[in-house]
Amino acid sequence: MRSVKIFPSETGVSCWLETSSYKNHQFNMADEIEDKYDYVVVGAGYGGFNAAYRLSEIDPGCSVAVFEAIRIGANDSGKNAGFLIDVPHAFGSGDFSHEEKVWGVKMYTAALDKMRKLIADKGLKVDWDECGKYLASYKRSTFKHLDDDAKELDTMGIPYKFYEGKELSDKLGTSYYKKAIFNPGTVLVNPADVLRGLFTIQPPNVKVFEKTPVVTIEDGANPTVILLNGKKISTKAVFVTAGPFLQEFGLCKGNTFCPIISFGAMTRVLTEEELETFKGVVPWGVTAGHTAGTTVRFTRDNRLFVRNGLKYGTFYSCSPERIRFSQRLLRKAFNNRFPAHQHVNFEYVYAGMIHLTMNSRSLFGRQGNVYFSGVGEGAGVCKSFTMGGFLAEWANGIESDILDFLKNDTKPSWMPPEPFTTVGAEIRLVYETLTAGGEI
Numbered sequence: 001m002r003s004v005k006i007f008p009s010e011t012g013v014s015c016w017l018e019t020s021s022y023k024n025h026q027f028n029m030a031d032e033i034e035d036k037y038d039y040v041v042v043g044a045g046y047g048g049f050n051a052a053y054r055l056s057e058i059d060p061g062c063s064v065a066v067f068e069a070i071r072i073g074a075n076d077s078g079k080n081a082g083f084l085i086d087v088p089h090a091f092g093s094g095d096f097s098h099e100e101k102v103w104g105v106k107m108y109t110a111a112l113d114k115m116r117k118l119i120a121d122k123g124l125k126v127d128w129d130e131c132g133k134y135l136a137s138y139k140r141s142t143f144k145h146l147d148d149d150a151k152e153l154d155t156m157g158i159p160y161k162f163y164e165g166k167e168l169s170d171k172l173g174t175s176y177y178k179k180a181i182f183n184p185g186t187v188l189v190n191p192a193d194v195l196r197g198l199f200t201i202q203p204p205n206v207k208v209f210e211k212t213p214v215v216t217i218e219d220g221a222n223p224t225v226i227l228l229n230g231k232k233i234s235t236k237a238v239f240v241t242a243g244p245f246l247q248e249f250g251l252c253k254g255n256t257f258c259p260i261i262s263f264g265a266m267t268r269v270l271t272e273e274e275l276e277t278f279k280g281v282v283p284w285g286v287t288a289g290h291t292a293g294t295t296v297r298f299t300r301d302n303r304l305f306v307r308n309g310l311k312y313g314t315f316y317s318c319s320p321e322r323i324r325f326s327q328r329l330l331r332k333a334f335n336n337r338f339p340a341h342q343h344v345n346f347e348y349v350y351a352g353m354i355h356l357t358m359n360s361r362s363l364f365g366r367q368g369n370v371y372f373s374g375v376g377e378g379a380g381v382c383k384s385f386t387m388g389g390f391l392a393e394w395a396n397g398i399e400s401d402i403l404d405f406l407k408n409d410t411k412p413s414w415m416p417p418e419p420f421t422t423v424g425a426e427i428r429l430v431y432e433t434l435t436a437g438g439e440i
């Protein structure tokens with residue numbers, strides 16, 4: 001397996017990590033790292049959390065080390081928009097077969113149930129809100145996506161409700177949107193808060209190391225994991241849940257992931273006076289009926305969050321200049337929706353990296369004693385959580401219908417080599433942005 005050349009980095013200041021009550025939790029210290037563990041997990045996102053947790057559930061006596069290159073919650077699992085969905089993203093689209101959607105609902109509901117139970121049983125005080133989500137349209141031309149979603153939800157007997165006009169603006173505190181479909185099963189969270197909170201409840205046999213990048217994995221009967229600080233660790237099996245950085249370890253052929261950078265901004269807490277326009281409004285989240293559209297949230301602590309802008313992340317990173325530039329589009333979207341609050345500053349702005357594949361399919365595989373998973377689509381928290389857990393089951397010989405599905409589902413499709421990928425992706429992203437119009 002080859003050595004990693006590009007490591008994750010922190011891009012901008014994430015509102016979610018900064019406002020998490022677990023921000024300063026101290027995980028294990030570097031001088032506690034031992035030479036040998038039964039299992040090693042590389043990458044502490046939602047996938048890495050559940051891989052480690054499930055390993056310790058299966059064998060409470062095993063030793064597990066989790067290595068995260070940066071701070072837990074400073075990468076995508078902590079930087080997303082916080083929609084923990086029970087039904088797959090773009091549910092009504094033809095991107096996935098009906099059978100795949102049925103499996104999706106089964107997996108995501110189970111992931112939500114497990115997170116919900118862990119949080120309740122362990123008494124975690126995390127930002128977790130069972131308030132559902134809206135898929136909302138500004139342009140009439142995107143109503144079709146709402147109707148397509150409704151058709152698919154009907155076939156599975158999943159509840160939803162349409163909102164329009166005043167009823168919708170009363171729910172959201174903005175009259176920007178014309179129509180929305182409300183899906184009650186989605187949970188809205190501070191993703192960094194929930195992730196870091198969950199990592200604090202790993203059992204004592206699971207050691208968690210932040211800011212500890214892994215540089216190489218040497219496969220074999222007893223694989224060796226080499227850290228960037230030179231330390232070598234021997235283990236029985238390695239679980240790589242490193243998002244698009246999977247490619248860096250040489251775990252997939254050539255380019256598999258298209259890393260798409262998108263930007264998030266959050267305001268300061270609104271004042272009593274500013275909250276007048278949100279009287280009677282409970283926290284909400286809106287996704288758009290267009291790929292390049294803006295995601296918006298009104299949070300539990302009375303802040304407004306917007307996410308938009310798309311850029312291809314050839315080197316899995318984003319410059320501070322590009323993050324500053326992203327505020328133009330973020331501000332435009334914000335001002336359009338909240339004209340009375342144009343004076344409210346963004347307190348935090350950041351870039352995150354959505355790791356798509358060409359056909360939105362996940363990577364879920366094994367090379368010898370190295371197991372790996374990467375999401376491949378836009379809304380991946382519940383999927384990565386699920387896949388992490390099933391990697392642990394696979395390594396322990398636990399068979400199930402979901403594991404079979406994950407192993408046999410369609411794999412990511414071929415991507416052209418560089419520089420064609422970057423050029424092609426940039427053209428497509430500009431096209432998407434230009435056609436999104438008022439959905440941005």
Ligand SMILES: Cc1cc2nc3c(=O)[nH]c(=O)nc-3n(C[C@H](O)[C@H](O)[C@H](O)COP(=O)(O)OP(=O)(O)OC[C@H]3O[C@@H](n4cnc5c(N)ncnc54)[C@H](O)[C@@H]3O)c2cc1C
Nearest residue numbers: 043045047069075077080081083214243352353379380381
């Ligand atoms: C702006 C944005 C908004 C999104 N909104 C949503 C949403 O609302 N809902 C949703 O479900 N999904 C959303 N997503 C997608 C979601 O965040 C991801 O699908 C999910 O986080 C994937 O989890 P993961 O654990 O597989 O990977 P990641 O979260 O990428 O975790 C991988 C971890 O591996 C670490 N790592 C990488 N290389 C190394 C190395 N060499 N050594 C050690 N550690 C390493 C990384 O630092 C990272 O922490 C969004 C993504 C973005 C960027």
